[in-house]
Amino acid sequence: MTNIDDLVASLPEGVVVTEPDAMEKYRFDWSRDQSAGTPLAVVRAEDAGQVQTAVRWAAEHGIGIVPRGAGSGLSGGSSAVDGCLVVSLERMRAVQIDPASQVAVAEPGAFNADVKRAAAEHDLWYPPDPSSFEICSIGGNVATNAGGLCCVKYGVTTDYVLGLDVVLADGTLVELGGKRIKDVAGLPLLKLFVGSEGTLGIVTRVILRLVPRQGARSTLVASFATVRQAADAVVAIRAVLRPSMLELMDRATVNAVEDYKPMGLDRTAGALLIAQSDAPAAARSAEMAAMESACAGQGAEVFVTDDPDEGELFVQARRSGFPALERRGSLLLEDVGAPVPLLPDLLDAIAEIAERHGVEIPVVAHAGDGNTHPNIVYDATDPDSERRARLAFDHVMSAAIALGGTITGEHGVGRAKRAALPEQLGPDVMALNRRVKDALDPQGILNPGAAL
Template sequence: MSQPPLSALIAELGSDIVTSDPAVMDRYRFDWARDDRAGMPLAVVRAETAEHVQAAVRWADRSAVPVVPRGAGSGLSGGSTAVEQCLMISTERMRAITIDPGARVAIVEPGALNAEVKAAAAEHGLWYPPDPSSFEMCSIGGNLATNAGGLCCVKYGVTTDYVVGLDVVTADAKLLKLGGIRVKDVAGLSLMKLFVGSEGTLGVITRGILKLVPKQPDTATLVATFPDVDRAARAVVGMCAEIRPSMLELMDGLSINLVEDHLRMGLDREAGAMLIAQSDSPGAARGLEVSIMERVCTELGAKECFVTEDPDEGEMFVAARRAAFQAMEKRGSLLLEDVGAAIPQLPELIDGVAKIAAENAIEIPVVAHAGDGNTHPNIVYDPTDPDSVARAHRAFDQVMQLAISLGGTITGEHGVGRLKKSALPEQLGPDVMALSHKIKDALDPKGIMNPGAVL
């Protein structure tokens, strides 16, 4: 089959939508993982409507050209890294948000930022809970594609828990409309959930209908520092055995110092670890939960416990946790881990990461959504030193193997992308991998949708 000329797609959509300018396309090659294997697109389609996406996919289907969907480019697993001579479809211009306060939903195009959806909901006294650390810069399309989580998911769940409707352009350019503005709907197979977390390998998401909830109640924040990270991890296990915090975050000593270098906010540089926990339970229940947090931390040897109900004061410590990634970037290049395990295995997981760091003579600062066992051991290395690069990649693989050995996962919220693809078969096993490939082949028989990612 001869490939239709790119000029045909430009003629259909216009040169403002379709660009093949190398200088422009270079800005779309990488996501935040900055995978140096990124190719150069054949063209970038900066879609403004679902019809633009359909036209682009239709052209790619006829041309047998790979399609790589892209949101804000804030992904951390290489999921939107450009494939050589692909058609990159960016949804950054699709930014519409409509709030239906009666139905308590947000109808959102994929380019809208998570923070923008939160702000729009807040105008109606409502809240969109999924809360990635990058919420100010990540897009809803990317959140849907990776089933993103964040700081609040320990109590409020992850992205898929808030999706009630989805529009998706499939590999044959059909526009599927799944779900809708309904509280309950079990008609047919649960296809909508199939696309959430599929990382663009099954289709391009062009609209989401997201469940909203009443605004979050007032919170109390506890900050506890520990002599070592093991005691902090065991405190997490102890808390979660008794209560369900609305937030429970961990920072190890190295990440504390990197954030302090970055923000200069007076964090305890001598601490081996810090926990930031919150309760938003109503009335007296909030005080009871905080007292349990304090007791558990004290029993496990916390150096200091500090409690505040001042929202600004509490947010200051949450901001320190959110800043960890940017602070680590100043230390060197990063390989970004996202491994998780069941809560009781959290101390063993964190201890194992420390041993991997020591064995490979490399720094691995750890932050974690500790309340749901999701850790981010980020491997720091010198890209100009081949030995440092080799040790970093070895440590990266070992951390994933550690998580699998504990019955955990290679990714809790960032997605498999391209960087973790090699470890997926060991976690899922041959039967699940085979079924996954059958689904992929059925929906994308030519294999054009985000090839090289996930499967």
């Protein structure tokens, strides 16, 4: 076993953790992949210099590094591998707001909610809005190019990243971008690191673009007899406008939420759509009318409210989908997407796969983006149940690819979906990805086994 005494000695007391019990919580992300390994040690870095020290030590000894934020990822991207060095950014949580430049400067361990709260003190807003925004870190959001409920109108993480500080595989710290709104000097390296899942470098500081605080919102909730009708309504809505939120929950998810936290949702509905408009008053009224008409055209019962608290209750119901489904059994977490006009076909394909393999696949979706989260429920104590679930998991990704879609819209490839990546990208693009990886990480020590 590699002697880590020199690493321990080079960092302040308490930064390096080697006790098995203390390292246990650093083995898994929220996907709870049971194949996760046991790290050699965990470095709970407090600043970029300590990250550099850890990376240089790992590079010298040829040891893999698994970067980690809050551990809320859903694709195994921060699951440990045997003998690795986990570099945790959880202690790096500072957030500063520059209201004149309308940016936030955040350390990677800061929660998405921390940035939102700090921005709100200056009547500013950070739009990327994962369902886990209260517990997910900005560094993890950058690593996976996270999206969320607002991205149908406001975009995803990369649309707000103006600058990054990144520690490379040899320990070099580079500063990319800045507080500038426009900057085309040199190759667009900044965007290369967003969504790279810790395979090209470790982010130690992020500069995020902010926008004025979101205005008043109206909320629409539509109840459909079938998922297909809800998806057809989404296509009709997106053909004419871009609401600030357009989310779907199928019957299984609605009932799981009602069992978990009763909110008075319609248990009999085949699917619910939860939509919002935050346009100025006159335009908002027109948008709501257009969405109501599209939903009614698919036979939906429609409820509309301008009350912000009432609207937020429905949004919270949507956010509760994942924790509610966790209570149904073990989950394999999908994140597949397709072009919006093909969303109905993707949802039909998921239903057919569930029936074929005899598994339950509840679906929630950022429907306005064509991004679905089919969650495959199985009994981890039953080998046949797990076998059928894993077949369904693979076939859902293949179905998305066949529709010109993707195996991951926002959660990242991680370790869970790595085997399916060549099917989507093809050999030439896979080779190009590998060339970039090899150029920046020739030893292959950064997040080994993840993403590529």
